[in-house]
Amino acid sequence: MSISTRSTIQQFATLSAGALIAAAFAAGAARAAEPTETELVDALNQLFGKHAGARASHAKGFCAKGAFVPSPEARTLARSNLFAAGSVPATVRFSIGGGNPAAPDKSRSVRGIAVRLADKSETHDLVLISEPVFFAATPASFLSFLKARVPNPETKKPDPARIEKHNQKFPEGKAQPAMLAGHAAPFSYATTPYFSNHAFKFTNAAGASKWARVELQPAAGTRHLTADEEKSLPDAFLEDEFKARVAGKPVEFGVFAHLQGPNDSLINPAEAWSKDSPRVRLGTLSIDRHDGQACDAEVYVPTNLASGIEASDDPVLKVRAAAYAISKGRRSN
Numbered sequence: 001m002s003i004s005t006r007s008t009i010q011q012f013a014t015l016s017a018g019a020l021i022a023a024a025f026a027a028g029a030a031r032a033a034e035p036t037e038t039e040l041v042d043a044l045n046q047l048f049g050k051h052a053g054a055r056a057s058h059a060k061g062f063c064a065k066g067a068f069v070p071s072p073e074a075r076t077l078a079r080s081n082l083f084a085a086g087s088v089p090a091t092v093r094f095s096i097g098g099g100n101p102a103a104p105d106k107s108r109s110v111r112g113i114a115v116r117l118a119d120k121s122e123t124h125d126l127v128l129i130s131e132p133v134f135f136a137a138t139p140a141s142f143l144s145f146l147k148a149r150v151p152n153p154e155t156k157k158p159d160p161a162r163i164e165k166h167n168q169k170f171p172e173g174k175a176q177p178a179m180l181a182g183h184a185a186p187f188s189y190a191t192t193p194y195f196s197n198h199a200f201k202f203t204n205a206a207g208a209s210k211w212a213r214v215e216l217q218p219a220a221g222t223r224h225l226t227a228d229e230e231k232s233l234p235d236a237f238l239e240d241e242f243k244a245r246v247a248g249k250p251v252e253f254g255v256f257a258h259l260q261g262p263n264d265s266l267i268n269p270a271e272a273w274s275k276d277s278p279r280v281r282l283g284t285l286s287i288d289r290h291d292g293q294a295c296d297a298e299v300y301v302p303t304n305l306a307s308g309i310e311a312s313d314d315p316v317l318k319v320r321a322a323a324y325a326i327s328k329g330r331r332s333n
């Protein structure tokens, strides 16, 4: 029996029969309020359709290769060999959020980066998006967000009243759409930062721990499409742009641990962290090769972590691995 199960039973043992039934009912209701991972993937499939071979989300994308070179400061936070001196091979996938494999590159939606760092003994995945917050604080809010956007069969458009109802129930989910509406899409996968949204506990070789969110900052600087580019560029340009860019010189990102400030939540990915709390440079991700669809069959898992790095109790982070496995299972259906 786990310690948490035992302590729950101990708490229940001190309650009267009536309170016991009420507490058990409340616990059951709280659990029932959170959807299963299958329901989350079903909702993605319902909104975007099922596309053979494609991921249920971040369906459009391409692969790349490079290496991660840790900085000397990385050892102050992380004890894993991946963050010691030397160069670690990295496979990378860039993507557009949502389950549409033909999503226009100009859409004001999130861009994603998935990175697998792997040496002989360990692997670590980063699965990040181009905004510092997520659109849902819980799986229930994720489900409601997607359901509210399913187009009305008559108008073929989402019903604004349903979106408003969702916003009233889950107001924390409004921040990300507002950020996305506030700027055009990235000009290039190489000109946007990427963020983990979730917090991870980093423990160094001396056993000291710190909480941080992970950030990738583009060496090329942040650049979004201009109003003219937003009008004139075709729907597909990001992959060609990246191919041409990386043929010239490596595309680099600084990899940072954004340390938790005093009021920063460990469990709410929809809430931004204080901008001014320190960043520790973990190293540089240098991408030197476009690799087509070579990583298509991979599953990047945000809780596949190197030793000494642990996931928080964030309820969104907790469901991601299972949801990604379900999506992988459906890719061949």
Ligand code: HEM
Pocket (backbone or CB within 6 Å): 040, 041, 044, 054, 055, 056, 057, 058, 061, 093, 094, 095, 111, 112, 113, 114, 127, 128, 129, 134, 138, 139, 142, 195, 196, 197, 198, 269, 298, 299, 300, 316, 319, 320, 323, 324, 325, 327, 328
């Ligand atoms: C309840 C929360 C979430 C659910 C249910 C969900 C679901 C999914 C699914 C089903 C996939 C396709 C996986 C595959 O077939 O390999 C996916 C991909 C992805 N998700 Fe999520 N996601 C969630 C939250 C997030 C968050 C918080 C982030 C980033 C902060 C994120 C970033 C990504 C990225 C970058 C990919 C593409 C990975 C790749 O290129 O292989 N997702 N998501």
